[in-house]
Amino acid sequence: MATRAELTEIFGAEGVISLPRSEATAAGLSEDDARVLCDVGFPAELPVIFSLDVPGDPSAFSLVPVDTGADITKVLCLGGPSGNSEMRYCLDMEDGYVILLTLGRQPAAEIINSTVDAFVEFLYRYGLRLKHIASADDRQADEYTKQLRQYLAERDPQAFAEEDTWWNMIFDRLLGKEF
Incomplete structure (x- = not known):
């Protein structure tokens, strides 16, 4: 949290x-x-x-x-x-x-x-991601983003339960995937 x-x-x-x-x-x-x-x-x-x-x-x-x-x-x-x-x-x-x-x-x-606790955690981790990838190359940024997605999915599985959930769409966009 x-x-x-x-x-x-x-x-x-x-x-x-x-x-x-x-x-x-x-x-x-x-x-x-x-x-x-x-x-x-x-x-x-x-x-x-x-x-x-x-x-x-x-x-x-x-x-x-x-x-x-x-x-x-x-x-x-x-x-x-x-x-x-x-x-x-x-x-x-x-x-x-x-x-x-x-x-x-x-x-x-x-x-x-x-x-709401999980929601705040997601916002915090997204903000932390922005800070960490500021000086990273694309490969490093993608790897960090994939690891973050996995961490958040373990924290709140419901947020990623379906392919077209809000958070899945956000992370797909961050990873350059179409949705």
């Missing part, structure tokens, strides 16, 4: 944002989810992959009602892919999953991580 100190080392003190404990309590977050969101935090920006400041609504850390067809459930918006106004990472507060919610005419949701 990534720690606040590890995130700060990669993203800087100003680059790690946390949810205030009072907001976590008011939202009704579980203790485990509140600990990650309040004590560990998120990178404010991770090129292409993640941003707390995405265009449009909903904004990060806002509660979003989602019609599941059988029920209306609330999810907590965590941010979205950088510059993308139609996708949001959200915490399913009932089941603890992190989903990628696609907004717009045909809303859709995909589970991308089994816990």
